[in-house]
Amino acid sequence: MNNRIIFCKYFKKKKEGLDYVTYPGKIGLRIYNEISMQAWKQWIKKQTILINEKKLNLQNIEDRKKIEKKMINYFFYDK
Numbered sequence: 001m002n003n004r005i006i007f008c009k010y011f012k013k014k015k016e017g018l019d020y021v022t023y024p025g026k027i028g029l030r031i032y033n034e035i036s037m038q039a040w041k042q043w044i045k046k047q048t049i050l051i052n053e054k055k056l057n058l059q060n061i062e063d064r065k066k067i068e069k070k071m072i073n074y075f076f077y078d079k
Helices: 025-034 037-053 060-076
Strands: 004-006 011-015
Touching: 004 025, 011 037, 025 060, 037 060
Parallel strands: none
Antiparallel strands: 004 011
16 A cells, blocks of 8 residues: 655645556656546546547557647646
8 A cells, every 4th residue: 555645736635646657758757756546547547438439559659649648638737
């Protein structure tokens, strides 16, 4: 069980942080440091819906870039 508390940029309050870096690179570190476990779980559900609705193939680099852009907007800009 994780006891790491962070200030979640998505919910704009202190929440339980992720146990580990869930996404590669600088974006992954930013998510680890600024996004709560609850917000990440919500994103995974939304991501699944987006992939299915838009019939994205995550083996395709262009589709992965689309999902990454949506993820960044979801966490840091849409609210």
